[in-house]
Amino acid sequence: MRRPFRGLGAILFKEFIVVLRDPMTLFFMLFPPLIEMIAFGYALDNDVKHMAMVVFNEDRTVESRQLLDRFVNTETFRIVREVGSATALASEIRAGHAYVGLQIPPHFTRDLRAGRPAQAQLLIDGSNSTVALQALNTAVAIALTQSTENLLKESGRHAVPVEIRPQMLYNPTMRSPNFFVPGVIGIVLQIGTTFATAMAVVREKERGTLEQLLVSPLSRWGLMLGKLIPYLCIGMLMAFLLFGIMHFVFFVPIAGSIVAMVLATLVYVFALLSLGLLVATKAENQMQALQMSMAFILPSVFFSGFIFPRETMPAIFYGLGAVLPTTYFIWLMRAIILRGATFFEYLPSLGILSLMAILLFCVCALRFRKKIG
Amino acid sequence: MNQESRDAMIECDGLTKRFGSFTAVDHVSFSVARGSIFGFLGPNGSGKSTVIRMLCGILEPTDGRARIGGRDVLREGEAIKEMIGYMSQKFSLYDELTVNENLLFSGKLYSLRDRDLKKRRDELIALTHLEPYLNRRAAHLSGGWRQRLAMACALMHQPTVLFLDEPTAGIDPVARRELWDLLFEFAGRGMTLFVTTHYMDEAERCSHVGYIHMSKLIVSGQPDDLKQLPEVTPTGTRRLDVTCDHVTQALQAMRSVEGVRSATVFGQSMHLLVDDAITRADIEKKLLGVGIQRAEIHVIGPSLEDVFVALTAKYANENQGEKAA
Numbered sequence: 001m002r003r004p005f006r007g008l009g010a011i012l013f014k015e016f017i018v019v020l021r022d023p024m025t026l027f028f029m030l031f032p033p034l035i036e037m038i039a040f041g042y043a044l045d046n047d048v049k050h051m052a053m054v055v056f057n058e059d060r061t062v063e064s065r066q067l068l069d070r071f072v073n074t075e076t077f078r079i080v081r082e083v084g085s086a087t088a089l090a091s092e093i094r095a096g097h098a099y100v101g102l103q104i105p106p107h108f109t110r111d112l113r114a115g116r117p118a119q120a121q122l123l124i125d126g127s128n129s130t131v132a133l134q135a136l137n138t139a140v141a142i143a144l145t146q147s148t149e150n151l152l153k154e155s156g157r158h159a160v161p162v163e164i165r166p167q168m169l170y171n172p173t174m175r176s177p178n179f180f181v182p183g184v185i186g187i188v189l190q191i192g193t194t195f196a197t198a199m200a201v202v203r204e205k206e207r208g209t210l211e212q213l214l215v216s217p218l219s220r221w222g223l224m225l226g227k228l229i230p231y232l233c234i235g236m237l238m239a240f241l242l243f244g245i246m247h248f249v250f251f252v253p254i255a256g257s258i259v260a261m262v263l264a265t266l267v268y269v270f271a272l273l274s275l276g277l278l279v280a281t282k283a284e285n286q287m288q289a290l291q292m293s294m295a296f297i298l299p300s301v302f303f304s305g306f307i308f309p310r311e312t313m314p315a316i317f318y319g320l321g322a323v324l325p326t327t328y329f330i331w332l333m334r335a336i337i338l339r340g341a342t343f344f345e346y347l348p349s350l351g352i353l354s355l356m357a358i359l360l361f362c363v364c365a366l367r368f369r370k371k372i373g
Numbered sequence: 374m375n376q377e378s379r380d381a382m383i384e385c386d387g388l389t390k391r392f393g394s395f396t397a398v399d400h401v402s403f404s405v406a407r408g409s410i411f412g413f414l415g416p417n418g419s420g421k422s423t424v425i426r427m428l429c430g431i432l433e434p435t436d437g438r439a440r441i442g443g444r445d446v447l448r449e450g451e452a453i454k455e456m457i458g459y460m461s462q463k464f465s466l467y468d469e470l471t472v473n474e475n476l477l478f479s480g481k482l483y484s485l486r487d488r489d490l491k492k493r494r495d496e497l498i499a500l501t502h503l504e505p506y507l508n509r510r511a512a513h514l515s516g517g518w519r520q521r522l523a524m525a526c527a528l529m530h531q532p533t534v535l536f537l538d539e540p541t542a543g544i545d546p547v548a549r550r551e552l553w554d555l556l557f558e559f560a561g562r563g564m565t566l567f568v569t570t571h572y573m574d575e576a577e578r579c580s581h582v583g584y585i586h587m588s589k590l591i592v593s594g595q596p597d598d599l600k601q602l603p604e605v606t607p608t609g610t611r612r613l614d615v616t617c618d619h620v621t622q623a624l625q626a627m628r629s630v631e632g633v634r635s636a637t638v639f640g641q642s643m644h645l646l647v648d649d650a651i652t653r654a655d656i657e658k659k660l661l662g663v664g665i666q667r668a669e670i671h672v673i674g675p676s677l678e679d680v681f682v683a684l685t686a687k688y689a690n691e692n693q694g695e696k697a698a
Contacts, residue, residue: 010481018469208463212526214431215459216482217451372431 007218011226015200019230029196030238033188037181037242040188041250044180044307048134050078052098056089057082061109067120070146071102076138089123099125100135170255170339177250182333183306185242186326189265190272190297193235197276198289200227206285214370224365228273235269236262246337255340264336264346267354268329274360275325281367300326325360328353382407382534382565383428387437390423397423399588400437405567405581410560412579413569414681420588421569422462425536428567429459441534455483458532462539464523468512472503472522475511476529483530490529497525500555517548524552534565541570553578573678584681591684600675605683609649610634612675616642617660617668626663627656644673 019026053071057064071077080098083089089101101123112118122139126132148160171178204210213223243261246252254261275296283289300306303313303321310321321327328349335341335349383405390398398420405411415421426432428439430450439446441453466475476497480490498504501521506514511522520540527535537556541549553575556566560580568579576582576596583593592599599605606612617623624643627636632648632655645656653670660668675683 006484007482010478013481014467014470014474014478017474018467021469207465207468208461209465209467211426211431211461212459212465213482215429215454215457217454217484218482370431371433372426 004219005222005225007216008222008226010218011223012229015226015230019234026234029192029234030241033192033238034241034245036188036191037184037245038249040184041177041181041245044176044184048131049075051076051100051131051135052080053077053100053102054089054092054098055079055082056084056086056101056103058106059104059108063109063112064104067104067108067142067146068102070142071139074138074142076134093123093125096125099128099131100139178252178338179334180307181246181250181252182337183304183330185239185246185333186268186304186330187301187306188242189235189239189269189329190300190326192238193231193269193272194276194279194293194297195290196231196234197227197273198279198283198293199276199286200231201277201280202283202286202289205280211372214372220368220370221365224277224361224368227277228270228361231273231276232266232269235273236266239265239269252337254337256336256342256346260343260346260350261333261336264329264332264350264353267350267357268325268332271325271353271357271360274357274364277364278360278367281364300324303327304330306330325353325356328356380406381440382409382442383411383567384440385424385428385437386439388424388427388434388439389436390420390427390432391435396588398427398434398585401585401590402437403583403590403593405565407565408560408563409580410556410566410568410578412576412582413567413585414571414576414582415569415585419585421585422538424585425459425538425567425569429457429536430454455530456533458527458530458535460523460527460535460537460540462542464519466511466519466523466526468510471508471510472514473507475522475526479526480529485530493529493531497528501525517544520544520548520552524555532564534567535559537566537568539569539571541572541575549575573676576677582677584684586685586688589688591688592680596677596680599677599680602680602684604687605675605680606646610646611649612673612679613645613647613656614639614642614671614673615645615656615660615668616670617665619663619665622663623660623665623668626659630655630659644679646679 055068057068068079072079077100081092083092086103089103092098093101103121103123105119105121108118108120122135124132124135124139152158152160168174201210204213239262247254276293279289279292279296283292299320302308303310303317304324304326305321306326310318310327313321332346332349332353335346381404383403385404386402388398388401389396401420401424403411413421413424423432427434428441428446430446430453433447442456444453446453467478470478473494476494477490480493485493498507501524503518503521503525506518506522511519514522524537524540527537540552544552549572556568557578560566568575570576579596581593581595582599584591592602615623615627620638620641620643624636624638627633627643627645630651632651634646634648636646637644647656656670657668
């Protein structure tokens with residue numbers, strides 16, 4: 001084959017006209033990802049604040065009031081109701097009116113003043129483990145703080161014997177959007193792009209125009225690249241819009257190099273579009289293409305480290321994550337955007353992602369037979 | 374190598390295609406001379422499109438070989454692609470593109486340079502009279518114009534062999550006639566045309582025809598030669614055209630006559646295949662019996678349809694004989 005990309009110019013000419021002439025398709029390619037991005041960005045916030053709490057206070061003293069104030073002052077809890085019995089406390093939680101129930105027994109202040117362990121019971125709705133864990137941690141911290149203060153007062157010391165001074169690097173305020181939004185970009189980009197190229201090729205199969213292309217001297221590399229480039233442009237446009245939303249709507253600061261961010265995105269989108277082309281070499285109609293694309297997209301939502309840390313996964317899912325382009329993209333985004341990683345720090349991941357992109361593209365071009373049937 | 378095979382543009386030798394246990398094309402052999410119009414006939418699903426696809430190099434034959442312009446379809450597929458044009462059954466066009474853009478796209482696919490591209494486009498527009506529709510999207514063209522555009526697209530790179538898969542299916546008679554006029558013009562310029570069709574009148578216009586039935590090529594040759602085949606008009610029989618009133622009743626009457634081998638209605642007349650023993654007087658007498666006073670009777674030659682009907686029946690009989698044996 002003397003000219004490996006023969007026919008590329010013709011395919012580009014046609015694809016750009018087809019894409020640009022149909023503003024509705026373009027709109028529906030670009031618009032839903034932006035909505036998804038905003039929706040995901042707001043929904044995926046596990047900074048739990050003002051958790052509903054019911055109280056059954058049998059003590060009714062200044063000390064018990066102070067304990068309640070400590071709960072409210074953390075901003076993790078808000079008292080929605082005070083009830084008159086332990087049964088009512090439990091039923092409020094069961095009914096879903098509150099996540100937590102605090103029961104302060106009548107002898108709480110008496111025990112406290114007498115130097116005996118003063119106990120209060122905390123009921124936590126464990127059905128949402130994230131929320132429950134945070135409620136537990138906060139409540140334990142409240143008790144510890146108060147205990148420490150009391151002990152310091154009694155011992156006459158001014159400082160605690162051991163102190164940890166934490167310093168949060170890269171996301172000092174521990175905002176959820178900073179962690180989630182770069183990942184959301186990875187997922188949203190995948191949904192928009194993988195379908196696009198898969199559909200673009202399968203549609204030609206369905207219409208019979210592919211057969212017409214196959215009788216011409218068009219090369220398969222020319223065809224594949226010609227299908228990919230227009231959607232690469234759209235994918236990058238989409239990525240810029242998503243980065244814009246990330247920065248200006250969710251106020252995620254970009255610590256690293258914007259050039260590196262764009263480069264990683266370009267490689268990632270290229271890999272996804274190649275994946276779409278790979279789907280198209282197998283799928284015979286749009287329905288099959290849709291189902292096959294979903295089969296690739298779903299695992300990357302769960303196993304890429306987008307929500308759940310990969311390190312805690314069983315080895316098989318950890319391994320599955322290691323072959324997904326999304327895993328590397330999300331890692332790269334967090335490294336570049338949040339940690340401001342430098343070239344040699346993110347190079348290994350970028351290298352793997354680039355290798356994947358090239359490999360996927362070669363596989364789909366080689367798998368694509370210039371034959372039918 | 375004799376004269377005929379040196380001039381052959383398309384040659385098939387035992388071409389076979391099997392899909393699993395189904396044999397779509399079964400040892401088909403024929404050759405098409407340069408500059409001729411080869412009409413390829415056969416019922417739906419008989420393997421016509423499969424043969425075309427193998428000749429165009431987009432479907433791999435299971436067995437046998439095919440050559441176009443002396444080049445092997447399997448080994449020199451890419452070189453063949455430069456010299457062939459293909460117009461599929463669906464008139465595969467890009468609906469989103471205008472007529473002009475579809476033409477330019479087709480030319481670019483074959484790496485035509487800008488100047489040649491425009492020149493060639495203008496020639497084809499003049500030939501197909503597409504100029505009023507240049508900026509109309511292909512989606513908004515009627516069947517006849519889509520067909521013209523599809524053909525113009527297939528011709529952008531000046532192929533020496535043009536394959537047309539049922540080019541006149543679903544097209545009005547005027548467009549159909551005009552298409553054939555164009556095909557004759559191309560053939561006159563030395564282009565070789567391979568056309569599949571269902572229409573017998575189109576087959577009559579071809580310089581060569583082939584008839585495929587149940588994946589097997591039953592016959593191929595020049596229409597006039599085929600009509601002379603002894604199987605078509607067996608010895609001791611002749612074909613008659615009988616024009617009379619009440620053709621349907623006449624048909625019933627004639628079918629009951631011993632010595633009348635077949636009777637078919639053609640518009641206002643009927644075609645009979647009769648034993649030589651049957652005279653005009655016999656026929657007139659029989660018709661008078663059902664109240665038909667006047668009838669014009671002529672001896673006629675077989676039509677291509679007669680040829681195909683006779684050969685299909687013969688083939689079916691032989692096959693049955695084979696199975697029984």
